[in-house]
Amino acid sequence: MEASRENAFKKGKKKYNSEKLCKKHGLVERYTASGGCVVCQKAASKKWIAEASEALKYLRYLDNGGAGSAKERLRRAEEQK
Numbered sequence: 001m002e003a004s005r006e007n008a009f010k011k012g013k014k015k016y017n018s019e020k021l022c023k024k025h026g027l028v029e030r031y032t033a034s035g036g037c038v039v040c041q042k043a044a045s046k047k048w049i050a051e052a053s054e055a056l057k058y059l060r061y062l063d064n065g066g067a068g069s070a071k072e073r074l075r076r077a078e079e080q081k
Contacts, residue, residue, distance in 0.1 A: 008032045 008016035015029045015038060022028055022037035029038045 005030070005032055005035055 025039045
């Protein structure tokens with residue numbers, strides 16, 4: 001691992017070791033592109049994916065006219081024919 005963000009960026013590295021401490025995790029690797037703590041960004045990413053997943057489920061539910069199950073969608077499709 002590179003010791004400075006600039007050197008890591010020049011060498012095309014994705015991560016580097018910094019002397020800058022993370023507020024939550026102390027001395028950990030950081031991403032070269034953002035300078036963010038690897039552990040914090042992974043946690044934020046997992047949280048975002050979970051929230052986006054719930055939002056997509058809800059949008060699909062609304063898109064199907066509120067029919068939650070596959071059986072219910074099939075029944076409605078048959079009724080519309």
